[in-house]
Amino acid sequence: MSRTGTQYSADFERALAVGRPPNVVRLFPNSKALIVSGKVIDRALAAKGHAMAIAANGRNYFVVRGALRAAQRANAAIIIEIAKSEGGANAYCAVNYWNLARLVDALCNEMGITVPVAVHADHYGIKSEADLEAARVEIPSMFDAGITSIAIDASHLPDDQNLLANLALNPYVPKWAGLETEVGEIKGKEGLSTVEEALFLIQGLNAHDIHPDWIALNNGTTHGIEASDEGIQVDLTAEIHAALEPYRVSGAQHGTSGNSSARLREIAARTRTTKANVATALQMISWGVEVNDYGNAILDDQGRFRKVEGEGVTEALWAEMVAYAEARGWKKGDYKRLNLPFENKLLGQPAEVRERMARRVEEFVHRLIVDVFNGADTAPLAIQAILDAGSYDLGPKGRRIEDPAEWTEDRIRQRAAAIQSDKGPAGDFDD
Known part of the structure; x- marks a missing residue:
């Protein structure tokens, strides 16, 4: 697939003229890649209804290439992402926060990709005051490099500190950018999120006129290789989303690897989820490892990846x-750390x-978009959202309905002290 002979529709050209955020225009002034705010993707999937955009974690070049090709085939709006553990300052991948947009832009132009893509x-994990200080410098640098959407993840902290960290960092996120927040650290069936915790976070942000596009929950999934089929708790997710309905926040589903297609279809059909992250499965697929319907790697008789x-x-x-x-004594879950030392060997x-590495990702992602996530044909809806707004900035979905006087720092700490919740076991649950 190449850009040669690509036909750009009139609507695409109009969206390209007004829909790319200013950081993207500055970086890529002559580009034909429609890189957009995460808000655009959320609105498109919400407009289709009961549909999720794949958020493909681009741990290597071949995952990004294959995912973009799949989205083009499915005529689907897509998110290409990288997490702090994967692509931050202490990353285990060569793809990172500061080169992902450049990779996406180059591939879109090379292959003639005409679907909207959020980066x-x-x-973006916050676990301490030191992390907050670093974030005040690092977050602007990421937007300088073409990021168009961000997840502020202070879910490792107590509820009051989670909310206060989100408030402290919001001035560093452009108003036009997609915004995700998180409650309940992703750690499987332990420490599940509650309605009370989710409402506390979203209501506190609302009082300060902050309206996230997505909220991620600990609704029963884990990052990385999932050994059980416990998976997503659909009823819990639906209950929390219903409670948050007045605030018009969509769901972001983390840890999809390890969940069957049937369960993922159910999360799309029964909740307000518009974003579904897929990471470990795509890495394994690009390498040629056999996976099952759950996206889990299949092991041979010796317990090794097949x-x-x-x-x-x-x-x-x-x-x-x-x-x-x-040689390093790595367990199966540590194989993700092969990404950084082997990226250049993969490219060589x-x-x-x-080609077969990218094609294998393409086939898997295309099946997810079309047959599981109900995300096909959402690209025109994303383009229409841009044209309706006449801008790259679609504005917030919600409006302020909470009283700021009830959400001062002192009141936040008082309210949090009354929340009954189980945070689950301590430990490092980053992926």
Whole structure:
């Protein structure tokens, strides 16, 4: 697929003229890539109804390439993202917060991608005061590099500190940008989010005239390789989304790897979720590892990942990757750390191998978009949202309905002290 001969519709050209945020225009003044705010993607999926956009974690070049091709085939609005653990200052991937937009823009222009794409900084984690101080410098630098949407994730902290961190960092996020917040650290069936906690966070933000596009919950999933089929608690998610309905916030579903297609269809059909993150499965698929319907890697009789011969990386390179991991005593969940040391070796493979890596991602993502997430044909809805607004800035979905006087710092701490919740076990649950 290449840009040669690409036909750009009149609506696309109009959206391109007004729909790209100012940081994107400044970075890529001559681009034909329709990189947009995350708000645009959310509105498109909400307009279709009972539909989720895939938020593909671009842990390597081939995941980004394949996901964009799948979105183009499905005529679907898409989010390409990277999380702080994957692509922050101490990352385990070569793709990062500061080069992701450049990669997306280059690939869109090369392949003639005409669907709207948001570039999302996922799980921008805040765990301490030191993290807050660093964020005041780092978040603007990420938007300077073309990020168009961000998840402020202070869910590791107590409820009052989570809200206060979101308030403290909001001035550093452009008003036009997509915004995600999170309650309940993603850690499986432990420490599940509650209606009370979610309302506390969203109401406190609302009082300060902050209207997130998405809220992520701990609704039963985990990051990385999921060994059980506990998965998403759909009833809990639906209950929380119903309680938040007056605030017009959509859901972001994290940890989709490890959940069956049936459960993912149910989360789309029964909740207000418009964004679904897929990370570990895409990494494994690009390498040529066999996965099941849950996106979980399939193991052989020796408990090792089962590599499909003639798919993904070459057999020789896969053997080198496995040896590298085993020499360091890495468990299966640690294989994600192969991304950084092996990115250049992946890029240095023969053209036909690079192509099959991207194609394998494309096929998997296309199936998710069309058959599972109900996300096909949402690109025109995203373009229409831009044209209706006449701008890259779609504004907030909600309005302020909470009294700011009831949400001062002192009142926030008092309210949080009365919340009954179980945060689950301590530990490092970053992906």
